[in-house]
Amino acid sequence: xxxxxxxxxxxxxxxxxxxxxxxxxxxxxxxxxxxxxxxxxxxxxxxxxxxxxxxxxxxxxxxxxxxxxxxxxxxxxxxxxxxxxxxxxxxxxxxxxxxxxxxxxxxxxxxxxxxxxxxxxxxxxxxxxxxxxxxxxxxxxxxxxxxxxxxxxxxxxxxxxxxxxxxxxxxxxxxxxxxxxxxxxxxxxxxxxxxxxxxxxxxxxxxxxxxxxxxxxxxxxxxxxxxxxxxxxxxxxxxxxxxxxxxxxxxxxxxxxxxxxxxxxxxxxxxxxxxxxxxxxxxxxxxxxxxxxxxx
Amino acid sequence: xxxxxxxxxxxxxxxxxxxxxxxxxxxxxxxxxxxxxxxxxxxxxxxxxxxxxxxxxxxxxxxxxxxxxxxxxxxxxxxxxxxxxxxxxxxxxxxxxxxxxxxxxxxxxxxxxxxxxxxxxxxxxxxxxxxxxxxxxxxxxxxxxxxxxxxxxxxxxxxxxxxxxxxxxxxxxxxxxxxxxxxxxxxxxxxxxxxxxxxxxxxxxxxxxxxxxxxxxxxxxxxxxxxxxxxxxxxxxxxxxxxxxxxxxxxxxxxxxxxxxxxxxxxxxxxxxxxxxxxxxxxxxxxxxxxxxxxx
Numbered sequence: 001x002x003x004x005x006x007x008x009x010x011x012x013x014x015x016x017x018x019x020x021x022x023x024x025x026x027x028x029x030x031x032x033x034x035x036x037x038x039x040x041x042x043x044x045x046x047x048x049x050x051x052x053x054x055x056x057x058x059x060x061x062x063x064x065x066x067x068x069x070x071x072x073x074x075x076x077x078x079x080x081x082x083x084x085x086x087x088x089x090x091x092x093x094x095x096x097x098x099x100x101x102x103x104x105x106x107x108x109x110x111x112x113x114x115x116x117x118x119x120x121x122x123x124x125x126x127x128x129x130x131x132x133x134x135x136x137x138x139x140x141x142x143x144x145x146x147x148x149x150x151x152x153x154x155x156x157x158x159x160x161x162x163x164x165x166x167x168x169x170x171x172x173x174x175x176x177x178x179x180x181x182x183x184x185x186x187x188x189x190x191x192x193x194x195x196x197x198x199x200x201x202x203x204x205x206x207x208x209x210x211x212x213x214x215x216x217x218x219x220x221x222x223x224x225x226x227x228x229x230x231x232x233x234x235x236x237x238x239x240x241x242x243x244x245x246x247x248x249x250x251x252x253x254x255x256x257x258x259x260x261x262x263x264x265x266x267x268x269x270x271x272x273x274x275x276x277x278x279x280x281x282x283x284x285x286x287x288x289x290x291x292x293x294x295x296x
Numbered sequence: 297x298x299x300x301x302x303x304x305x306x307x308x309x310x311x312x313x314x315x316x317x318x319x320x321x322x323x324x325x326x327x328x329x330x331x332x333x334x335x336x337x338x339x340x341x342x343x344x345x346x347x348x349x350x351x352x353x354x355x356x357x358x359x360x361x362x363x364x365x366x367x368x369x370x371x372x373x374x375x376x377x378x379x380x381x382x383x384x385x386x387x388x389x390x391x392x393x394x395x396x397x398x399x400x401x402x403x404x405x406x407x408x409x410x411x412x413x414x415x416x417x418x419x420x421x422x423x424x425x426x427x428x429x430x431x432x433x434x435x436x437x438x439x440x441x442x443x444x445x446x447x448x449x450x451x452x453x454x455x456x457x458x459x460x461x462x463x464x465x466x467x468x469x470x471x472x473x474x475x476x477x478x479x480x481x482x483x484x485x486x487x488x489x490x491x492x493x494x495x496x497x498x499x500x501x502x503x504x505x506x507x508x509x510x511x512x513x514x515x516x517x518x519x520x521x522x523x524x525x526x527x528x529x530x531x532x533x534x535x536x537x538x539x540x541x542x543x544x545x546x547x548x549x550x551x552x553x554x555x556x557x558x559x560x561x562x563x564x565x566x567x568x569x570x571x572x573x574x575x576x577x578x579x580x581x582x583x584x585x586x587x588x589x590x591x592x
Binding site for chain 2: 002003004005008009011012015016018019020021024025026027028030031032034035036037038039040041042043044045046048049053056057058059060061063068070071074077078079080081082083084085086087089101203206207208209245247248249250251
């Protein structure tokens with residue numbers, strides 16, 4: 001059978017018929033079908049195909065131990081958010097929605113005590129973040145692990161400025177208390193651009209898109225018997241809250257970072273006034289939800 | 297508007313509305329639509345998404361000045377062949393069909409005289425390849441350039457064995473004579489596996505696919521006023537002629553490499569008997585075909 005544009009997907013799909021693992025076969029055949037449909041639709045010139053090869057190659061070569069350009073690409077194309085959203089569809093109503101992991105959860109967060117500060121630099125607006133980890137009925141989940149990481153007040157993660165920022169700056173691994181409560185001190189996070197000096201930056205430029213993410217704090221919260229959640233708390237008053245370049249904002253994740261100008265209140269939290277105070281409660285779905293089976 | 301699996305393609309597409317270049321916008325929006333449809337269909341787990349990111353990253357990192365793993369990936373997924381096939385749709389009936397460029401046209405072929413040998417090693421079966429370059433009406437195209445490259449009798453291109461094979465082995469850039477004829481001596485090409493020590497090799501292994509290409513010689517033929525063609529001559533008696541791992545075989549590109557055991561005939565060609573003789577005529581379409589407009 002001669003290879004034609006009409007039969008290409010069929011011919012290439014058939015080459016995957018012998019895949020031992022049925023899931024691998026399903027994925028490869030679906031990839032073939034969608035990829036060939038895309039190519040047939042846009043009819044790339046050889047020059048455009050070469051540009052695509054070059055773009056993907058440079059994206060791979062831009063990846064290092066501390067930078068993942070393919071995750072960034074997945075992020076700005078909304079793929080990361082779509083995967084997270086599909087994965088979260090089996091969670092129960094009432095659970096905190098998931099959002100993207102992002103490329104900066106590459107080093108382990110240092111274990112810290114409740115109330116500790118994750119801000120080792122302390123030159124921005126102090127901020128206190130606290131909340132409760134519960135199940136979807138509001139029952140506390142004592143001992144839940146709360147892994148947080150964030151950019152500093154200039155918009156940088158520790159791993160982006162290894163000489164300047166101390167290791168572990170903006171990161172902490174907390175354990176919720178017997179009432180499921182967590183709390184930590186930090187600096188008010190700033191909006192920041194994703195790295196634009198690589199291929200993903202070129203893509204955003206061609207697309208006429210800005211590279212910014214609204215101010216946020218990342219969370220991964222896990223508790224035994226429950227489905228862990230990877231999510232963010234977004235600052236409601238942040239720039240770009242309506243146009244996150246990685247599409248991660250969800251209504252339920254927008255949190256007021258309230259300005260508090262009360263020295264007594266500040267002292268109670270171990271910070272100086274004025275400071276920002278945010279409350280972010282997180283509800284986890286049961287690991288094996290009884291009522292909403294994961295439909296394929 | 298909250299990001300949902302149903303609206304993801306629409307939301308991300310809208311982010312490309314401001315692209316300055318209309319073609320860039322078209323490509324990015326089509327990519328978004330097909331990519332999101334693929335993700336929605338297969339519903340990757342986070343672990344599978346991470347595997348995909350890792351696969352793409354390693355594919356980029358496997359690329360060097362002499363190895364292009366993303367072209368290999370495009371090849372084994374039939375994308376290269378589809379792009380070539382679509383690009384060639386505007387050529388006139390009667391023109392030699394195009395096939396994939398492949399990843400080994402990375403160094404310039406050394407200019408050689410008609411009749412020269414491109415085989416600088418000479419330990420396989422001698423082979424003579426000749427033919428005519430014409431237009432689609434059979435009129436000769438004097439001075440056409442004929443760029444050829446091939447693997448040796450062990451299945452290796454020069455760039456794959458830089459210490460062992462001389463530079464330019466298996467490569468030559470010829471100029472057709474006043475009757476459009478070309479001819480050169482070489483070694484009978486062997487089938488060979490594409491490189492399997494990288495991510496593409498893993499993919500073929502998972503797919504239960506062999507990595508072989510049937511024996512062939514690559515050609516890029518160009519003449520003024522005509523559409524150049526990137527193609528192969530495939531040896532009809534080669535193993536894998538029915539299952540080329542990059543889908544490049546077309547009926548019209550299969551050529552008999554005839555065994556000739558006649559010392560006089562061999563001497564006439566400057567080789568020793570027995571040798572293989574192949575005739576591969578190539579017809580180029582006019583650069584601006586009058587009758588078959590390139591439909592979008």
